[in-house]
Amino acid sequence: MSDGNVVSSAREGMPRNDAPRVEVFGWTESSIERTQVASVSDAVALLDKYRFLWIDVEGVASIDAVNALEVPLEIPPLACDTLIEGIRRPGADDFDDVTIVTMRAHLPDGTVEFVDFIVAPRCLVTLQEKVGGDVFDPVRERLVQQSPRLVRTDVNVVFLLLGRAVCEGYRPVLERFSGSLEKFERALVRHPDASMLDRIHKQRRELLFLRQGLAPLREALANLQASLAVRQEEERHFRARLAALRELQDEIGALLDLVEFQKDSAQHLLDLYLNAASNRLNEIVRVLTIISVIFMPLTLIAGIYGMNFEQDSPWAMPELRWKFGYPFALGLMALSAGGFLYFFWRKGWIGDPLQRRRATVGSPGAAPSPTSASHDASWPLSLMLSRRKPRANRANRTSGGNASGAHKAPK
Numbered sequence: 441m442s443d444g445n446v447v448s449s450a451r452e453g454m455p456r457n458d459a460p461r462v463e464v465f466g467w468t469e470s471s472i473e474r475t476q477v478a479s480v481s482d483a484v485a486l487l488d489k490y491r492f493l494w495i496d497v498e499g500v501a502s503i504d505a506v507n508a509l510e511v512p513l514e515i516p517p518l519a520c521d522t523l524i525e526g527i528r529r530p531g532a533d534d535f536d537d538v539t540i541v542t543m544r545a546h547l548p549d550g551t552v553e554f555v556d557f558i559v560a561p562r563c564l565v566t567l568q569e570k571v572g573g574d575v576f577d578p579v580r581e582r583l584v585q586q587s588p589r590l591v592r593t594d595v596n597v598v599f600l601l602l603g604r605a606v607c608e609g610y611r612p613v614l615e616r617f618s619g620s621l622e623k624f625e626r627a628l629v630r631h632p633d634a635s636m637l638d639r640i641h642k643q644r645r646e647l648l649f650l651r652q653g654l655a656p657l658r659e660a661l662a663n664l665q666a667s668l669a670v671r672q673e674e675e676r677h678f679r680a681r682l683a684a685l686r687e688l689q690d691e692i693g694a695l696l697d698l699v700e701f702q703k704d705s706a707q708h709l710l711d712l713y714l715n716a717a718s719n720r721l722n723e724i725v726r727v728l729t730i731i732s733v734i735f736m737p738l739t740l741i742a743g744i745y746g747m748n749f750e751q752d753s754p755w756a757m758p759e760l761r762w763k764f765g766y767p768f769a770l771g772l773m774a775l776s777a778g779g780f781l782y783f784f785w786r787k788g789w790i791g792d793p794l795q796r797r798r799a800t801v802g803s804p805g806a807a808p809s810p811t812s813a814s815h816d817a818s819w820p821l822s823l824m825l826s827r828r829k830p831r832a833n834r835a836n837r838t839s840g841g842n843a844s845g846a847h848k849a850p851k
Contacts, residue, residue, distance in 0.1 A: 464483045466493050474580075480509060493562070493563045494595075496576065497565065513565070515535070530654070531660040540556065543606045546609040564599050610695050618702060628712050629712075632720070637710070644706040651696065730790070738777060745759065
C-alpha cells in the first residue's frame with residue numbers, strides 16, 4: 441500500500457488521461473490510508489482489512505462496476521438495474537441496508553456530470569462518469585491531513601462531506617449569475633436595450649436547469665427520510681444515515697433558495713425591461729400627441745383661409761381683401777401654437793414632469809436656507825429615517841441658533 445501523500449503528488453504531477461481510475465480510502469482504528477488499485481474488484485477485496493472504505497470509481501463502465509459490487513455489498517437486483525441503466529434525474533432510493541443517491545455535479549471546468557453514491561454499512565462507493573477534475577479534491581485533502589475527528593468518523597459522515605462538496609460546486613455558478621444579474625439591472629436602469637432581453641432569458645433558462653438538479657433531489661431525500669423513520673431501526677448506522685440525509689437536505693434547500701431568489705430576480709429584470717420599454721413608448725406617444733395637437737389649429741386656420749369662395753359674395757371673408765390678412769393669419773397660427781405650448785408646460789407635459797413639483801416642495805412663499813439644505817443632503821438615508829440627527833449637526837445648529845439670537849434678551 442502506498443503512502444497517501446505520494447499518491448496525491450503523483451496524481452497531480454501525472455498528465456491527465458481518460459484511463460479509468462479506482463481510488464480507495466481505508467479507515468483503520470488510528471489512521472486513514474489512501475491507495476490506488478487497478479479495478480473495482482481489487483478495491484472491494486480490501487473490505488476485510490479496514491473498518492470501512494470509500495471507493496472512488498472514475499471512468500469505469502457502470503455494468504462492470506456494479507457486477508463487482510453486487511455480491512460483496514449485497515446490492516439488490518433492482519438497485520443494480522437502476523445503476524446500470526443510469527438515472528438521468530437526481531434522486532434517492534433505499535434498498536434495505538443500501539442507500540443509492542444520485543446527484544448532478546457542476547465541475548470546475550464548467551461541465552456537468554451525474555455522480556452515484558452507494559452507501560452501505562461498511563462501504564461508500566462513488567461512481568463518476570469522467571476521469572479527473574471532480575469536486576471531491578477538498579474532501580481528499582481533509583482526509584490526507586489525518587485529523588482525529590475524521591479518523592474516528594463513520595461512512596455516513598464521509599457521505600455527507602462528499603454531498604456537501606457537490607453542493608459547493610453550485611456556489612461559483614450562482615455567484616457568477618448574481619454578478620450578471622446586477623450588471624443587467626444597472627444597464628437596464630441607465631439604458632434599456634432589446635439585446636439584453638435574450639441574455640436575461642438565457643440566464644433564466646440556466647437557473648431553471650440548476651433548479652432541475654436540486655428540487656427533485658430535495659424531494660427524494662425528504663421521502664427517503666420518511667421511509668427510514670417509519671422503519672424505526674435501532675441500529676446506530678441507520679440513525680447516523682438518517683442524520684446525514686437530513687443535513688444534506690438542508691444544504692440542498694439552502695442552494696434551492698438561492699436559485700429561486702435569482703430566478704425571481706431574473707423575472708424582475710424582465711418586468712423592469714418591459715416597464716422601461718412601455719415608459720419609453722409613452723414618452724414617444726406623448727411627444728407625437730403634443731405635435732399633433734399643436735398643428736391641428738394651424739391646419740384648421742389654413743383650411744379656412746384656403747377655401748377661396750367667391751369674393752363678391754356678401755358672406756365672403758373680409759380678410760381676403762385686407763392688406764394685413766396674411767400677417768393676421770400667420771399671427772393667429774403662432775398665437776394658437778404658443779397657447780398650446782404654454783398650456784402643456786403648465787400641466788408639466790413638456791420637460792421633466794417632476795421638476796416643477798420638486799421646485800414647489802416646502803412651505804409656500806419661503807425658500808429653504810442653504811445651511812439646512814446642505815445638512816439634509818449630507819445625512820445618510822439611515823439617519824434621515826431616524827429621529828436622531830448627527831451630533832455634529834446638532835452642535836452646529838445649536839451654536840448657530842445662539843449666535844443668531846444673541847441680541848435677544850432672556851425672558
